[in-house]
Amino acid sequence: MPIHYPRAMLRAHRLHPIEIWGPPYVARHEGSRHFQAYTCDIVVKATSFLRSGGLDVARAIFVPHTCDALQGMASVLGDFLRPDQRVLTLYLPRGRRASDRDFLRRELERLARSLVELSGHQPSSEDWDEAFQAEDAADSALADLYRRRARLAVSDRDFYTVVRSREYLTAEQFCEQAALLPEGDAPRRGVGLMISGIVAEPLELFDQIEDMGAHVAGDDLACGFRRVYSPSSENDPFERAANRLLTSPPDPTCGTPIQARVDTLQTRMRAVGARGLLIYDPKFCEPELFDVPLLRKHLGEAGFPVLHVEFEMGETLPYQTLSRIEAFVETLS
Amino acid sequence: MTTSEALPHYVDSNRVEHFVNYELVGKTALRVQRWRDQWKIARRRPRPDSPLNPPLRCVAHMKEIMSRHYLEGRYASGVRKVAWVTSGAPTEPLQALGYFLVYPENHAALCGVRRQAQSIAEEAEHAGWSRDICSYARTDIGAMISGKTPAGRLPRPDMLVCCTNICQTVLHWYRVLADYFGCPLVLIDTPFLYQEAHDHEVAYVKRQIEDMICVAEEIAGKPLDERRFHDVMANARRGAELWLEVLNRSQHRPAPMTAFDGFIHMGPIVDMRGEAVTVAYYERMIAELDERIERGIGAIKEERYRVLWDNLPIWFKIGEFSKWLGERGVNVVASTYTYAWGELAPMIDPEHPLDSMARVYLHPILNRSSGHKLDSMKKMVEEFELDGVILHSDRSCKPYSLGQIDQRDRLVKKLGVPALLLEADHNDPRDYSDEQGSNRLEAFVEMMEAQA
Numbered sequence: 094m095p096i097h098y099p100r101a102m103l104r105a106h107r108l109h110p111i112e113i114w115g116p117p118y119v120a121r122h123e124g125s126r127h128f129q130a131y132t133c134d135i136v137v138k139a140t141s142f143l144r145s146g147g148l149d150v151a152r153a154i155f156v157p158h159t160c161d162a163l164q165g166m167a168s169v170l171g172d173f174l175r176p177d178q179r180v181l182t183l184y185l186p187r188g189r190r191a192s193d194r195d196f197l198r199r200e201l202e203r204l205a206r207s208l209v210e211l212s213g214h215q216p217s218s219e220d221w222d223e224a225f226q227a228e229d230a231a232d233s234a235l236a237d238l239y240r241r242r243a244r245l246a247v248s249d250r251d252f253y254t255v256v257r258s259r260e261y262l263t264a265e266q267f268c269e270q271a272a273l274l275p276e277g278d279a280p281r282r283g284v285g286l287m288i289s290g291i292v293a294e295p296l297e298l299f300d301q302i303e304d305m306g307a308h309v310a311g312d313d314l315a316c317g318f319r320r321v322y323s324p325s326s327e328n329d330p331f332e333r334a335a336n337r338l339l340t341s342p343p344d345p346t347c348g349t350p351i352q353a354r355v356d357t358l359q360t361r362m363r364a365v366g367a368r369g370l371l372i373y374d375p376k377f378c379e380p381e382l383f384d385v386p387l388l389r390k391h392l393g394e395a396g397f398p399v400l401h402v403e404f405e406m407g408e409t410l411p412y413q414t415l416s417r418i419e420a421f422v423e424t425l426s
Numbered sequence: 427m428t429t430s431e432a433l434p435h436y437v438d439s440n441r442v443e444h445f446v447n448y449e450l451v452g453k454t455a456l457r458v459q460r461w462r463d464q465w466k467i468a469r470r471r472p473r474p475d476s477p478l479n480p481p482l483r484c485v486a487h488m489k490e491i492m493s494r495h496y497l498e499g500r501y502a503s504g505v506r507k508v509a510w511v512t513s514g515a516p517t518e519p520l521q522a523l524g525y526f527l528v529y530p531e532n533h534a535a536l537c538g539v540r541r542q543a544q545s546i547a548e549e550a551e552h553a554g555w556s557r558d559i560c561s562y563a564r565t566d567i568g569a570m571i572s573g574k575t576p577a578g579r580l581p582r583p584d585m586l587v588c589c590t591n592i593c594q595t596v597l598h599w600y601r602v603l604a605d606y607f608g609c610p611l612v613l614i615d616t617p618f619l620y621q622e623a624h625d626h627e628v629a630y631v632k633r634q635i636e637d638m639i640c641v642a643e644e645i646a647g648k649p650l651d652e653r654r655f656h657d658v659m660a661n662a663r664r665g666a667e668l669w670l671e672v673l674n675r676s677q678h679r680p681a682p683m684t685a686f687d688g689f690i691h692m693g694p695i696v697d698m699r700g701e702a703v704t705v706a707y708y709e710r711m712i713a714e715l716d717e718r719i720e721r722g723i724g725a726i727k728e729e730r731y732r733v734l735w736d737n738l739p740i741w742f743k744i745g746e747f748s749k750w751l752g753e754r755g756v757n758v759v760a761s762t763y764t765y766a767w768g769e770l771a772p773m774i775d776p777e778h779p780l781d782s783m784a785r786v787y788l789h790p791i792l793n794r795s796s797g798h799k800l801d802s803m804k805k806m807v808e809e810f811e812l813d814g815v816i817l818h819s820d821r822s823c824k825p826y827s828l829g830q831i832d833q834r835d836r837l838v839k840k841l842g843v844p845a846l847l848l849e850a851d852h853n854d855p856r857d858y859s860d861e862q863g864s865n866r867l868e869a870f871v872e873m874m875e876a877q878a
Contacts, residue, residue: 192637
């Protein structure tokens, strides 16, 4: 489950993660038997998916502590639904202090003990080295994709299809996909937007934005740029994994102060030529919702208009959502 | 001309205002008000048309204590350092350092009880905060930006202390406060306990409390007095023990108070735990409850069904629910929410303050798993001999509410206890439907009747 987790640690234990961000096409009703109507789609739909056998292939369900909703999901799975798969949890500290770093290191050690039980494999130092090397390479490939975005001859939809393939491909496969994106004249036109939020679903959104005469110049998405981690090189694998997680870009679910988010967004928007910020949130996402008025205020003062739209995860985009985005694009043109 | 304008410039106007308006006039006026309230309560006789017996006499004292607290808050700026804290924050060191503490959640609840929460929350909504975020947060953000409050005025914070042991919402909320006030935000991050606490989790919380003390000392400009800290911890423990005793008095039949009384009387243990006045207040309350028990006086006249309330109260409905349920012989005698401020009393150890605080502040019911909460409810059903459970599905409190559907299912199917999931919100009346709520409550009472 989203958002941040120690990929190299899973790999060192010979486990491969497949991320579940919904999925959008799954109906809510099975999950609604366990979660109230005011629970976000990611939790409810993932529970539906699990209950309908969609995760039968998995040996464990890993729920990092991202928010109150995912906390509730992990608790209900572990205490009541008790799926065949083991439910693993990880508490991610909300600060970036020395105490947070030390805690996370110990928390990862605790997680590793569960992973050994699950996989039956105790990683050797070679396993750790190999895992970090592979995952660091994939992290770098992702960072490089963002650096090269303006020079890539692909549509936004194609770009994000590759970015999000990190959610299910191995590190090697992802690097291969990223390398395949051709450089050349980008098919970009119109107004540049920065998109912010948890996840931009469905991918058709990018086509629609292009049809409106705009393009996504950059993102502040949990499934995208917020996971461009800085490489770390400590000898101790747990320290290294902790440092990687604690060097993610600003993210409200990690407790980043609002001013730090604003400063980073402004800098990046200027760098990529975005004229406005589209905040695109799934319903009931408190970590995102709290920041919206202050992002609007601070970024507005800096000359960047902000539009906030909420969506329910599905396979189609409501007309109302599209017309609001279209009106926003028109004001920026 | 105000008091401060009439003063020469070398006199600290804040201190003068604090002395005149709070110490001299305010406290005296509140004492007189309390005497008047006591006189009224003493003269009150049970009304034949009311299902409830007269309220506890000590409510007049509670009103005085809480009013005094909020009154002091109006004049605290410049006189005492001010910290705004979450309801589950480790405040004992701050109290020992002389901070005046503001509990925004309690303030929001006050707005709810006075039925002003919606109009204040709308101020936040007009400024862009979504109706889907916690109504406590919306109420307080609305008060912050508009100045509207039934408390008169809240003092500006010198520091903010946010402890995540009740929810992650407070972190997002306090980031907004930090942006608005531009003061330091100290985070006490408490890992959620899916099972028992691990040593590294306790050590993490302890280290953060130590760091908080350093920041608080720097802002206060003085070091923490160990003896004073010990006394505050001793009061915190005694206050929590007494609060637990207060709540457990409702194990008697008929229960001398309702959980709705508990929601109101929890003010001192939330806002002033660690203070001698809280200890004295709950001693007085226990004496009165014992007197009621001895005389066989229940909170409601005819107690036919005893019920547990899960989750926060619906603040704007407390009076109505109490009467409505009382008319049907239903006494809500216990609640998981009020218990949270008492059940950890045995863990508080004034001889080992930091270690024990780390454990205590990791273990509130809201920081524990859904399964643990179900176990707590089952235990309360047995100990209080309960006939049913009302689970308030609180739109604003997701960590408390997620899991309730399965908890209800197990209470009904495994324990055979009628249980109702009541959809509402702790502070926003727009999220409660009277008609739907009454229908569901009627059906719930019928279920208990059928089982009796």
